[in-house]
Amino acid sequence: xxxxxxxxxxxxxxxxxxxxxxxxxxxxxxxxxxxxxxxxxxxxxxxxxxxxxxxxxxxxxxxxxxxxxxxxxxxxxxxxxxxxxxxxxxxxxxxxxxxxxxxxxxxxxxxxxxxxxxxxxxxxxxxxxxxxxxxxxxxxxxxxxxxxxxxxxxxxxxxxxxxxxxxxxxxxxxxxxxxxxxxxxxxxxxxxxxxxxxxxxxxxxxxxxxxxxx
Numbered sequence: 001x002x003x004x005x006x007x008x009x010x011x012x013x014x015x016x017x018x019x020x021x022x023x024x025x026x027x028x029x030x031x032x033x034x035x036x037x038x039x040x041x042x043x044x045x046x047x048x049x050x051x052x053x054x055x056x057x058x059x060x061x062x063x064x065x066x067x068x069x070x071x072x073x074x075x076x077x078x079x080x081x082x083x084x085x086x087x088x089x090x091x092x093x094x095x096x097x098x099x100x101x102x103x104x105x106x107x108x109x110x111x112x113x114x115x116x117x118x119x120x121x122x123x124x125x126x127x128x129x130x131x132x133x134x135x136x137x138x139x140x141x142x143x144x145x146x147x148x149x150x151x152x153x154x155x156x157x158x159x160x161x162x163x164x165x166x167x168x169x170x171x172x173x174x175x176x177x178x179x180x181x182x183x184x185x186x187x188x189x190x191x192x193x194x195x196x197x198x199x200x201x202x203x204x205x206x207x208x209x210x211x212x213x214x
Contacts, residue, residue, distance in 0.1 A: 001026040001060075001070055008056045010131050015046045016053060026061055029075040048181075049113040051188030056133075086186035095206050097175040101143075103206050105153040105165055106172045108139045110187040116168035116180070123150040 003009065004022035011017050021029075021037060034054055041050030061073035095103035109119050112132055127140055143152050146162060153165050165171075169180050176183050 001064055003029075003057065006056070006060045008060060008133065009053065010133060011053070012131050013129075014053075015041075015044070015049060026057065026064065027070040027072050029057070029073070031075050034075045048115075048184040048188070051185060052111075052113045055188045055190065086190040088190070091187070091190070092206060094175050098171055099155065101153060101155050102165060102168065102171050104139050104142060105168055107206055108136055108153075109168075109172075110184060111136045111139070113184070116165075116172060120151070120153060120164045120166065120168050122152045124152060125150065127152055 002022075003024055003026055004011075006026070009022075011019075011022070016022070019037075021033075034057075038047065038050045038054065041047050058076055061070070061076055064070040065073060091107075095107060098106070105119055106116070108114070109116050114122070124145065132140065140152060146154055149162060149164075151164050153168075154162055155165055156162055172183060173179055176186075178186070
C-alpha cells in the first residue's frame with residue numbers, strides 16, 4: 001500500500017506534499033523513521049501537521065491490518081509508545097463544555113492542524129482554495145454565512161454584536177485543562193477503531209448542521 005494512495009491523506013497544500021515518505025509502502029515504515037519525520041517537522045514548526053499525518057497513517061494501518069491488506073506495520077509502535085491517550089468519548093465530553101460554534105472551530109483546528117489564532121480570521125474566500133479532510137469539510141459546510149462578516153467562524157455576543165471567535169485558544173485550553181500544543185498531541189495520538197463510526201459520533205455530538213444564511 002503506497003502512502004500517497006491512501007484516500008484520507010489530503011496533502012496537496014501541505015508542507016509534506018512532495019515528501020519522499022509519500023512514495024513509501026505503508027507496511028515498510030518503521031517507528032524510527034516516523035520519529036525522525038516528526039522531529040524534522042518540529043524543527044520547521046510543522047509538528048502538529050506532521051502528527052496529523054502520523055495519525056492518518058496509523059488509522060490506515062489499523063484498517064489495512066484488520067482487512068488483511070497488509071501483514072505488518074512496525075511504525076505503529078511510535079504511536080503506542082506515547083503515554084498520553086485520548087478517546088472519542090473524552091473529546092466529545094471536552095468539546096461539550098463550550099458553545100456550538102467554538103466546539104466546531106476547535107475540532108476544525110485539531111483536525112487540520114491550523115492554530116486557533118489563524119482559524120478565527122479564516123475567510124470563505126480562503127477556504128475555497130484549501131483542501132481539508134472529510135471531517136474538516138463537514139465542519140466548514142455546517143457553518144452559517146453572515147451577511148457582512150467574511151469569516152467562517154463567528155458568534156453573537158451577549159450585547160448582540162457579531163464578532164470573530166476571540167480568545168479561541170484560551171477556550172480550548174480552559175475546557176481541556178492543558179495547553180494547545182499538548183492538546184494537538186493528544187488528538188494526533190487518538191487512534192480511531194472504526195473511522196466511519198467515530199466520525200458519525202463526532203458529527204452527531206459536535207457538528208450541528210443548520211441554515212447557512214442569516
